Amino acid sequence: MTDESVIPSTVRNNSAEKASNKIPVGCKDKNTFVPRFLTGVVVLTVLSLIYLNIDWLKLLSRVPDVGVVFWDLAHFDFSDMDIIFSSMLETVSIAVLSLLYSLILGIAFGMIAARNIFKITWLSVLTQSFFTFLRAVPTPVWVLLMLVCLGMGSEAGVAGLCVHTTAFFTKSFAQSFESISDETMEALEVTGTSRLSIFINAVLPAAFSQIVAWTGMRLETNFSECAILGMVGAGGIGYVISRNLQNYNYGSAGIAILLVFIVAYVIERLFVHIKKKI
Amino acid sequence: MDKILKFENVSKHYPNGVHALKNVSFEVNEGEFVSIIGPSGSGKSTILRSINKLIPISDGNITLDGLLVSQQKGKELRKLRRKVGMIFQNYNLVYSLSVLQNVLHGRLGYMDGLKGIFGLYSEEDKKEAINLLNELGMEQFCYNRASDLSGGQKQRVGIARAIMQNPKLLLCDEPIASLDPSSAKTIMDLLRDMTRKRNIACIVNLHQLDVAIKYSTRIIGLSKGEVVFDGPPEKLTDDVIERIYNTSRENLMIGGAGNDKKDSADCA
Incomplete structure (x- = not known):
């Protein structure tokens, strides 16, 4: 039995159209909300960083103090x-x-x-x-x-x-x-x-x-x-x-x-x- | 024989435009065992639920024990409702409580003030509930959680709860639709015997034609919200059945020769 025979014919046709032998696994109509949401999170994070003007380098220099306090x-x-x-x-x-x-x-x-x-x-x-x-x-x-x-x-x-x-x-x-x-x-x-x-x-x-x-x-x-x-x-x-x-x-x-x-x-x-x- | 229930030209339109009942008229006497048959969506449940005003009707009169149901409100409605017991397809018990507590719920309608609110049942009520469970063969389960029972046992608790109300009329909304054939027979036998013994009129919605014919003293056939048959089971001829279900009797048997696709589309 070849690999081809286990794949349902509809799927086989589909992949043939796309000229690739990989079977697609995602949903037909993809939900675009999640990628948009994640992009939004990244943008907001960058904006917050700019607004708060946090000096991470200065903070890093204080890290040893944390150990002292504890x-x-x-x-x-x-x-x-x-x-x-x-x-x-x-x-x-x-x-x-x-x-x-x-x-x-x-x-x-x-x-x-x-x-x-x-x-x-x-x-x-x-x-x-x-x-x-x-x-x-x-x-x-x-x-x-x-x-x-x-x-x-x-x-x-x-x-x-x-x-x-x-x-x-x-x-x-x-x-x-x-x-x-x-x-x-x-x-x-x-x-x-x-x-x-x-x-x-x-x-x-x-x-x-x-x-x-x-x-x-x-x-x-x-x-x-x-x-x-x-x-x-x-x-x-x-x-x-x-x-x-x-x-x-x-x-x-x-x-x-x-x-x-x-x-x-x-x-x-x-x-x-x-x-x-x- | 006393008239318990009277429907006069009762109609019901739902807001979505469905005419569930059209000019329905019939009477039920004391001690009768009436089955209502008809395909899904023919208005069986609407009839039962309009009797205790769970669903208000649009037109006509329903008289229950000499009182117009549509005129009852608040406390008067609650008084009227306790004369009518109801049994459900899904039993509708409170599963976290004991069997005995579920049966005693039937008495809550009679208890006023704080006793009713906090469920402080009298010793007499408790004795009656235990006797009732004895009669139903459920005495060993008195103190079990209702969730631990089998389907047939749950329905027996449902019957006990309804009988505890001391009703004049018992409404059963497809009481055996979720049960296996043997439990279904037990439940139908119990319903018939217990209502006969206490002279309670009983109205049962059924999907099983053979059960309706075997147990009823009278059958009411509904089709699309209209009464198309009202008479003793002997008079339920194949013609009439065809008029009620819109298909021949053979097609009603599972595995019948009918066009299955068409039937299920009609009934759904």
């Missing part, structure tokens, strides 16, 4: 352990508390934002647009606003984190609720059940595993954001890190940073484990 950070100073631990506990508490409040608010607003629960389209669109606005403004900005309103301290951290987290949960929960099949909802609708009752008895249990997954993902984000928020004055480990860095207290800062990494890693592993169970 070397200093690695010389752990255990003298401030009590403050570091208590502020770490504060950070975790802020993250957990804001998560819990947002979870409750997110389920309530997600119910309104989902188009299939109450079937009031204007209300869903209004809720979704409002929370899109809240989400567009970054968390540190909300925390700074709350610091102005509520004063320094962890209350502002919880409140500021809640704004963004609730907005995030509203969108993601609404999506989860909308993915519940209309037929299942219909089956309860025809029993004469009210829409709120359908939501709690059918939609919520069906979306439960997705809610847990979103929550786990968000706890990670909240924790890392919380670490940043301390730097703007909302209490917690971030404040300890920034203060120690400013005072060239690299040993204590090093321990705090390591602790942040350990806690973040533990949270991640924990939720990987929980996700497997559901």
Whole structure:
């Protein structure tokens, strides 16, 4: 059997026309969007480089300093352990508390934002647009606003984190609720059940595993954001890190940073484990 | 015998211009077992769904248990809906919940206030649900997840949920279309026996002509949104079948001598 015989006749004709013996593998009408997109990225990168006027050579000469700083950070100073631990506990508490409040608010607003629960389209669109606005403004900005309103301290951290987290949960929960099949909802609708009752008895249990997954993902984000928020004055480990860095207290800062990494890693592993169970 | 349901010159036009129902009139009495047959797109589902106002009709009157369906709204509509149980081709259970919880969903329409919202069922309801599952031969699956059941078992849970409503009328939208022949027979037997025992009127949409003839006390034949036959199964002659399906009876059997291409194009 020759090679020619295994090639379908249509393909053989095609390749004959192109006067080449290679078989084409791409789609007939090629998608031109991807090459155009990539060209756009390259152009934007070049423009950004020109605009920012970054001096890479000067930066390169500073690289050895990075090693020095990390070397200093690695010389752990255990003298401030009590403050570091208590502020770490504060950070975790802020993250957990804001998560819990947002979870409750997110389920309530997600119910309104989902188009299939109450079937009031204007209300869903209004809720979704409002929370899109809240989400567009970054968390540190909300925390700074709350610091102005509520004063320094962890209350502002919880409140500021809640704004963004609730907005995030509203969108993601609404999506989860909308993915519940209309037929299942219909089956309860025809029993004469009210829409709120359908939501709690059918939609919520069906979306439960997705809610847990979103929550786990968000706890990670909240924790890392919380670490940043301390730097703007909302209490917690971030404040300890920034203060120690400013005072060239690299040993204590090093321990705090390591602790942040350990806690973040533990949270991640924990939720990987929980996700497997559901 | 009491009249449960009455269709008077019911028409339905969809916004896309499809006339799903044209001047449909029929009555259903207590305890009847009515099959609606007809090709896909003939309006079978529209008839069932207009009875509990899942689809609003364009013209005519539907009277359910003495009340005009089109006039019911909000709480009154919910009250009317709980008199009508419904069974679906795809079972439409909440698969993350237990079998018992799914059956108890049938009672939610009767529960007011916080009890209804949070699904706090009474002990009596729970007992009734367990008895019902016993009757359906499903007692050992009470506490299993609904997702773990086979198709026939899921449909039995669907039946239990509908019967829990204490309905006067049971609507079945192609209840056996996703089942193997043996499960299909079990489900049809259960539907017939349980509705007969409780004197519930039953309307079943069917694609299987032989099943319709075997189980029904009456058959309604639909073609392009019009009732072309309404009578006992014995009177369903080959002529009538040809009028309903627009093709001869032999062509309805899979592997029949008919022009397959034409048939599927008509029915699709």
